[in-house]
Amino acid sequence: MSNVPANLKYAASHEWMLLNADGTVTVGITDHAQEALGDLVFVELPEAGAHYDAEKEIAVVESVKAAADVYAPIAGTVTEVNQAAADAPESVNADAYTAWLFKMTPDNVADLDKMLDAAAYQAVADAA
């Protein structure tokens, strides 16, 4: 059974989001996603400053088994990327909620309210 923290928001495409005090949103992939992918060996991050529409491919995570796209869960501009996750992809396996991938400034912070809460995401993960 995968770990789904109650304080986060989720996308059905298996990203988690945390709204920070400065108005940015931290994004990573969920524990369910890392477990399904298996041992991660490569992470490709977006460029800081780039703008992405919601549901656009923004990053790539690759395990020994497969490559998976990471999608921008909401529209926004990337403010920072976590190079440590790219340098040590296995850190995402070790703790998917500590090893975030990027931060973005949302175009509209209210978009977060439309995302899944932990219970709704748990149902998505259980059905996968």
Next chain:
Amino acid sequence: MLKKTVLNAAHRVLNARMVDFGGWDMPVNYGSQIEEHHAVRNDSGMFDVSHMCPVDVVGADCRPFLSRLLANDVAKLTVSGKALYSAMLNEAGGVIDDLIIYFLTDTRFRIVVNAGTADKDLAWMQAKAAEWKMDVTLTQRRDGDNALGIIAVQGPNARAKVWSVLPQAKAATEGLKAFFAAEVEQYFIASTGYTGEDGYEIMLPAGEAENLWNRLKDAGVAPCGLGARDTLRLEAGMNLYGQDMDETVSPLDAGLAWTVAMKDERDFVGRAALAANGQQKQFLGLILLDKGVLRGHQKVVTAQGDGEITSGSFSPTLQQSIALARLPMGVAIGDEVQVDIRGKLLKAKVTKPVFARNGKAVI
């Protein structure tokens, strides 16, 4: 409805991640695939390969039948127990399947074919036996009352671990060189494998497979899924049917020329097509120099034209991405080429198509 091997419940007890593998419900890993890979390179690991299909070939015409059926030459099999790797070709010279054949007596051979091709293979063999009026009986041993389970135990410590569990097998198997088999009681123990490591593939009555699996586990053999099996065989430069070759690919373009016995005048299915077409492509290795992961079907850009990756992944032994690729003639080992990964051209080096064996990098 997915098919299950006799070890399905044992995998679930171990919390394996199960996947649909060509219609079979199989374990892809039990935890970390990379740790399973290292267990085989450095110690011992075991795989459930009971989805593969043994076919017993019995009858007076075994040798003439197999001589005509297979691209490799069973005349090489002169000592009882010796095994041979071969492709089975269609008339156009495409690969119907790759298989291992074990010589037991002149009237009894055993072939092991791939899981996903077993039905097609058996139908092809039956049709050819009838067409050529051969006195042979072909019996599949995967399903039904006489079904066999197959456990591959691989790694530098695999033999010792097997003997600790099956001491009665030691005398008959400790002298086995690579690619031989011995029959001990109800066990068929072969020094074959798909990892580039020493070890055995053990066939036994299906009903006894779970007990042997559990005893090997208790002896410290790591359960390994098909994920690790794939990275191990990729590092060892061993072809995977359906990825590196299929019915549309000549064995000469899939790095299998060494398995095609063309020296004498022996007539075998596909020979005329191979002779007419010759080799069109080279089957070589790639190591990615930039960061990323090589995968099947990615385009390879070379000075001699485009090629294609047939299998690619991350090599746990080399800690780099590696691949097997079909490349234009003229590309040389050591050349730098480019691979199109999601629209970006990344640098890769051409290598011989083998990366690691017997616990070590060979590149």
